[in-house]
Amino acid sequence: xxxxxxxxxxxxxxxxxxxxxxxxxxxxxxxxxxxxxxxxxxxxxxxxxxxxxxxxxxxxxxxxxxxxxxxxxxxxxxxxxxxxxxxxxxxxxxxxxxxxxxxxxxxxxxxxxxxxxxxxxxxxxxxxxxxxxxxxxxxxxxxxxxxxxxxxxxxxxxxxxxxxxxxxxxxxxxxxxxxxxxxxxxxxxxxxxxxxxxxxxxxxxxxxxxxxxxxxxxxxxxxxxxxxxxxxxxxxxxxxxxxxxxxxxxxxxxxxxxxxxxxxxxxxxxxxxxxxxxxxxxxxxxxxxxxxxxxxxxxxxxxxxxxxxxxxxxxxxxxxxxxxxxxxxxxxxxxxxxxxxxxxxxxxxxxxx
Numbered sequence: 001x002x003x004x005x006x007x008x009x010x011x012x013x014x015x016x017x018x019x020x021x022x023x024x025x026x027x028x029x030x031x032x033x034x035x036x037x038x039x040x041x042x043x044x045x046x047x048x049x050x051x052x053x054x055x056x057x058x059x060x061x062x063x064x065x066x067x068x069x070x071x072x073x074x075x076x077x078x079x080x081x082x083x084x085x086x087x088x089x090x091x092x093x094x095x096x097x098x099x100x101x102x103x104x105x106x107x108x109x110x111x112x113x114x115x116x117x118x119x120x121x122x123x124x125x126x127x128x129x130x131x132x133x134x135x136x137x138x139x140x141x142x143x144x145x146x147x148x149x150x151x152x153x154x155x156x157x158x159x160x161x162x163x164x165x166x167x168x169x170x171x172x173x174x175x176x177x178x179x180x181x182x183x184x185x186x187x188x189x190x191x192x193x194x195x196x197x198x199x200x201x202x203x204x205x206x207x208x209x210x211x212x213x214x215x216x217x218x219x220x221x222x223x224x225x226x227x228x229x230x231x232x233x234x235x236x237x238x239x240x241x242x243x244x245x246x247x248x249x250x251x252x253x254x255x256x257x258x259x260x261x262x263x264x265x266x267x268x269x270x271x272x273x274x275x276x277x278x279x280x281x282x283x284x285x286x287x288x289x290x291x292x293x294x295x296x297x298x299x300x301x302x303x304x305x306x307x308x309x310x311x312x313x314x315x316x317x318x319x320x321x322x323x324x325x326x327x328x329x330x331x332x333x334x335x336x337x338x339x340x341x342x343x344x345x346x347x348x349x350x351x352x353x
Contacts, residue, residue: 011330018326025319032137039095039130042075046090097127099134099287110302119308123299132312134287143268149207154214162222163245176215184209188280213264221253255331262324266317289313
């Protein structure tokens with residue numbers, strides 16, 4: 001690792017709040033990626049007649065287990081459970097409910113937290129913890145995908161404007177102004193009434209309107225970087241514009257751009273939650289935090305619903321904000337931070353390290 005990158009890592013770690021938030025977020029995200037092994041209405045693995053079966057990766061019919069029906073086995077059915085226990089064993093997830101598993105044993109829903117559902121159930125009789133776990137994963141993955149799409153478009157447009165300038169910059173600014181002036185919510189409402197929303201449809205629509213956040217930053221960085229001496233020297237030697245952009249200008253301009261990515265991710269998750277809450281986001285059967293907020297609004301007599309969703313969202317967005325601050329500290333060349341190992345050391349500029 002180069003000295004400047006070591007210094008950036010040191011600056012990132014020096015922001016303790018952001019550094020620990022990064023690890024907390026990483027642990028939660030990794031756990032959510034294995035949500036099926038934490039909360040599910042299917043066994044992780046079970047043995048039947050001496051053979052191992054993995055129902056999370058393959059479909060087994062009730063008839064294959066010795067039953068009558070040729071449909072997929074309902075592992076929560078006492079009859080199916082008896083077939084497995086009669087000649088085998090099963091290992092279950094800690095929470096034996098998926099996000100869409102309806103518990104019909106409750107006469108009144110939503111039900112408050114108890115031993116079976118330690119965060120309670122929602123109005124549809126599904127487990128709140130399972131929905132939060134799957135919803136956390138969905139929100140982060142959707143936010144990462146949208147951040148990647150919007151950042152790619154924003155960096156491309158800003159790079160072309162800043163590097164070439166002139167007419168390209170003028171036309172690019174007019175395009176940005178047109179897109180920035182469009183009423184995004186009204187466009188989504190109109191499109192939602194025509195096309196049934198899904199993940200890819202929503203990513204495409206939001207990606208068309210969310211790329212403007214980075215254009216100004218990238219454009220300014222490229223306007224500055226294109227006048228560096230090594231860039232002018234490369235031009236005078238006849239190096240192609242594509243090579244100069246890729247090898248010389250882009251790495252220098254991306255330092256400032258990367259500091260915005262955690263905040264863009266934060267905004268992407270917030271946008272998805274708001275659209276789902278209003279009913280213009282993902283399909284209604286999706287484990288969405290916005291849908292859970294809408295369910296909590298419709299069941300004000302069950303305050304635990306809104307409380308748990310609010311805590312999850314607040315924790316997620318707060319962690320991302322703290323991470324963004326730490327990334328900003330690590331990549332900002334003008335920030336001066338004294339190391340903890342030498343508190344009395346002079347504050348230095350990272351560019352000189």
